[in-house]
Amino acid sequence: MLQIRCPWCGPRDEPEFRYGGEAHLRFPGNEADPAAWARFLYYRDNPAGAYRERWVHTAGCRQWFHVIRDTTSHRILGSYRLDEPPERAR
Amino acid sequence: MPEHAFHNPDFLWRNPDPKPSYDVIVVGGGLHGLATGYYLAKNHGIANVAVVERAWLGSGNAVRNTTIIRSNYLRDESAALYEHSLKLWETLAEALDYDLLFDQRGVLQLHHSQADVRSGTRLVHALRLNGIDAEWLDTESVKEFCPLINTSQDIRYPVVGAFLQRRGGIARHDAVVFALARAANRLGVDLIQDCQVTGFEKAGDRVTGIVTSKGRIGAGRIGLVGAGRTPLLAAMAGFPVPIQSSPLQALVSEIVDQVLNCVVMSSGVHVYLSQAHKGELVMGAGRDGYTSYAQRGSFHIIEQQVADALQLFPLFGRIHLLRTWAGIVDVAPDASPIIGPTPVENLFLNCGWGTGGFKATPGSGWVFADTLANGRPHPLVVPFGLDRFERGDLLDEHGAAAVAH
Amino acid sequence: MRRLRPGTATDPAKPLSFRWNGTAFDALAGDTLASGLLANGVRVVGSSVSFGRPRGVMSAGLEEAHAFAQIGEGGASEPLMRATTVDLHHGLVARGLSTKGTLVQGDDPARFEKRHGHCDVLVVGGGPAGLAAAWAASAGGARVILVETTARWGGALGRDLELIDGAPALAWVDRITRDLAARPEVTALRRTTAAVSLDQNGVVLVERLPETTPPDRIRPIRRLWQVRARAVVVATGALERGVVFQDNDRPGVMLASAVRSYWHLHGIAPATVVLFTTNDDGYRTAFDLVEAGVLVRVLDARESIGPVGEQARARGIEVLSNAVVAGTRADQAGLLAAARFQAGRRQGEWPCEVLAVAGGYQPLLDLPAQRPDQSHRIVGAAAGQWSLAECLLDGLDAGVAAAEAVGFGSPGPTRPVVGPDWDRSPGTTLWQVPAPDGDETRSFVDLHRDVTVAGLDRALGAGVRSVEHLKRYTLAGTGIEQGKSAKAAAGAIASDRLGSEKPLGVSTGRPPTEPIAFALLAGRARGDLFEPVRTTPAHPAHVAAGAVFENVGQWKRPRYFPRPGETMAEAVAREARAVRTGVAIMDASTLGKIEVQGADAAEFLDRLYLNRLSSLKVGRARYAAMCRLDGTVFDDGVVMRLAPDRFFVTTSTGHAASVFEWMEEWRQTEWPDLEVWTTSTTEQWATYAVAGPQARTVVQSVAPTCDLSREGFPFLGVRPATIAGIAGLLARVSFSGELAFEVMVQSRHGLAVWNALLEAGTPLGMARYGLEALSLLRAEKGYLIVGQDTDADTSPIDAGLGWMISDKDFLGRRSLEMATHRRSDRKQLVGFLPSDPAIVLPEGAQFVADPTQPKPMTMIGHVTTSHPSPTLGRSFGLALVRGGRDRIGHIVHAPLEDRTVAVEIVDPVFYDKAGARRDG
């Protein structure tokens, strides 16, 4: 069970959160060409190592935020608010 | 040898050094990789084949799964593929001359709500017309078929009916690994363990070999069957795959008297379980929520699935959890496998079996060997190509995969 | 063996009795089941799994591979408990097992609890290193949790007579534990095992609490802790390993440290002992037992015996050097009778009751092995510290470092003086003594799984080169004691036998470190507490009215309200007729409700829904739907505009949470610039639908001041109203297709308003209706239920909701433009009529075009909804059919198990196509 630091509420256990997958995706807009649209819909980065991902504190403050987590060890390198750059992760 | 241990044969495999090149290299010595190697030699007479495995044969999901075998998939495309596989299972032990402890004890899928019942009966009707055995049981018949299940209407989510596939069942995964490996080895396939693929050699858009921890190996065609590590392999080859890898956990109890006569799965109460031949209960549930390559999951998933199991089987309260583990499953957006050509010429992909590929072992190996041998998708897997995502022709099987394996 | 005196663990003032295999025995408080059996001379406790050989207690702890018992009776009977870890209590009932447990039907009265714990430093292991660590870590005020798996503090100090600061080590243990007890921030738990290591320094603990026979229904017998620590110190010590030799499984062959432990803790000793040791530590057993008057002889595997061996000789103990046990001889019952040895060229046999084997210590690292990448501090014997002085210092240093790392001070210098210190280092490494006759089929590597050296050889001969294959081929290391004694031996012996090849290592350990009862994992999540039940405010009234409930997610919803003697079909028909011809009321409170507010609320909803909602006028409602990004139907509901910047949105019951989360996701992550807020109000509102030609009369009588006229309050109007004296909302929406009012009031008034409405309806014979009748009524109107009449492939166009799509942007629009969504053979929602109006097709039935085609048949669609309709006087239904709209007027076939039914595809609206009744 992970322990995740919500930037608003502090460290909480994983069951309070829901996973949101890759962070910093840009919605390509409804004009995207088919390849770009398929990319956006179905392709997500899946690296072995540090991964910037989204979580939402569903059973808490309900805020979405970002986490940097090592997918090979589950170590959490930091979390940061949506309006912060990854460098601010802590 | 323990009497209850599987009677393994005196000889399994050679441990050869890799040759400089092969007609076909199969990357990944899991069940599907071994089956592919075996059928390449057996069905297509292509024996100049290497199956390369980064650790030991079966070290991925092959020996981590809960071994449920069934073919009750809703979509015609899926039903055809899994039924092809189930038919092969029915003669596999004989073909491989190995007791796989394949046991068609029946797979019972319990339903706990009217919505569940609707999807269950839809499945029964569809399977029947596809020529696949399927039965609908009411609560009374569930009680009769598996008296151990708590069919009382007083529990939080009473059983309101069940789907039954009598031809479904379980097998012993270790034995399947051993058997396929032995058979492939016997037909001349080189099984190369401790050999991690770290890159691909290409001439233009065509792949010509692999780079490994044991050096470079040339290849005519290459099949990627790396299950939990597919995205990493694809990235090495230079193309993305729409796969997310996440932990799927399972657990096993200590050995107790044989009491459970079938495989029980429940989508309303999220758990599936069976009792292995030795007597241990084998149990699983849903995936962990996050992506991972760490082969471990979160413990609350285990706690929840045990609580779920005790709803249905109060008798199991004092049994002990002996071991838990996780495999990394590769799941496509529609929860169906991806099989076929890739943007790289001579490089073929077989992945995305996610939480349910054990049952597909012989079928997957069969169609993928055919695909590699002929350089085009086997007819059964045409709908399962990588190109389906751009077209938007997804093959949604989340219903079959939610907790179903 | 016999009890010669009370040990340090047992209390002679508290005798107790227990039953073993039906026989009553006496023991003392502080005994384990194993010590209780040994004290009573019980040598055989079970039989081996494959060969049926008799087996006895071989250890005094977690690594026990033989002594398994079924404890307790009836539903509280627990299988496969290690006798060495079961504390005896008066009246305990146990019976020996091999490796297979038994399940017993019956009520289990015992309670299993869960608890969370938080601390600065968690110390695992209450031996010298762990105690020192906990003591040092807590000195500066840090919150410390210290856990010890046995019933006693001190670990090895209980069996190893040592001096600390000039006094017996147990006095030091007492002093430290008293200090710890006096520190308010310290939680010290005995009988508690750290079982699972979680990410981010989480550890799951299993605490065993006192038990009674018969079981107590009040006090829990076990507790599962989930602890989050800021730092973890692992001081789990080391286990002694045995040596594999021929017939090493006889009852009487024991670990030397266990023999010593039974003597010191429980006062139990055998009459004669042969000690087989590879190291100095083993001699402690010899020395301690000799003092008890036991006849001891020593076989030392080392070339020369060294000072400790000389000391033994000086004390009159016979010691052979360069000596190994080559095998054992048994008496007729299969019990150990003698040790056969080989000492240089000398061979011989020494009779003995116990053969104590000291094969050196092996750190117990099964907990940190679960999370190798965590920064746990491993100290003491677990870290390979082989002297007590080093263990204590290591523990103190780790305690200080852990506390300092999380911001707490240290206790200042304390360096306990140990003396004289013993060397616990492994001596010579000896995993196996080859069988003199070459027959390795009785040299047991895994005593629990009956795996022998011959079994390993067979695997290696088959080509096995990985320790994981070895485990799977032989089953070595898969036992209940988690392979604590067998795993290392299997890897080492196999490497040995392969000769020059690289070492095989040890197979991966998997959590937990100790078996955990399912009942404990479930905790209180059993029976009524398994999962919350959600009920609506009017639930008590439904119960009183005899409703039959249906589980919809966690909600309990009335399915129908049978009158005495009525079948479900009769009840549903009656309820539906009431809606069509009179008036009826339904509880729709489970519908999801979301308030969307803010200057950009309209723009926000425009982006989410297919429909344009910015054009909705205040006081008006609109039926609306939304897609997922892939263009499939996500949810539908009614959007009501209460003010220019305030919308009230309903969702289907099942999607209340997911729609709300979807809104929040887009609001926060993609459109933070929009000035809009959302709030879930599902549980704040009770919602009742009053439907039927007489609905107006009923509602008017509880809302007398409201203009409910057709003109004053037309279809799809919404307005605030006082209903039965309660301020609420009224909306003219209808899912039944009949004239209907939706009444919404705050939940706390829900029951009162429900009753008021019922009362108002009584003169008109108002009925209650449930989900079944609703499903029938809405289907007659061709209204779909998302998830029932749509599936993961259905687009709004397929579902017949294409009319909602406006020329603005919305989520999913891009996907709907893809070619695949324009195909004419997509499955579309249509109506159907069975050719025989008496046949009600089962939901889920498939349609084919050609009923004579052999299987596999080409299926072109399936039934999503099917009912007999009292209004239509016949059966009918909805279906998703390939190219369905083009098939309207055509016949398809539904092959059922026993017959094939011809069916006409028709328009999905069966009733009041013009909507005159709804608008009425």
Ligand SMILES: Cc1cc2nc3c(=O)[nH]c(=O)nc-3n(C[C@H](O)[C@H](O)[C@H](O)COP(=O)(O)OP(=O)(O)OC[C@H]3O[C@@H](n4cnc5c(N)ncnc54)[C@H](O)[C@@H]3O)c2cc1C
């Ligand atoms: C807990 C759990 C329970 C499951 N239960 C069921 C079930 O009940 N029924 C069912 O049908 N399915 C089940 N599954 C799914 C099933 O196990 C998988 O779908 C299936 O095993 C995947 O095929 P495979 O055996 O070839 O994969 P794997 O055994 O994972 O094979 C992939 C192999 O590729 C190797 N590899 C990866 N990268 C490289 C590289 N760079 N170089 C060389 N080799 C590489 C890996 O080491 C691995 O051995 C379950 C899975 C899990 C984890």
Ligand SMILES: [Zn+2]
């Ligand atoms: Zn928060």
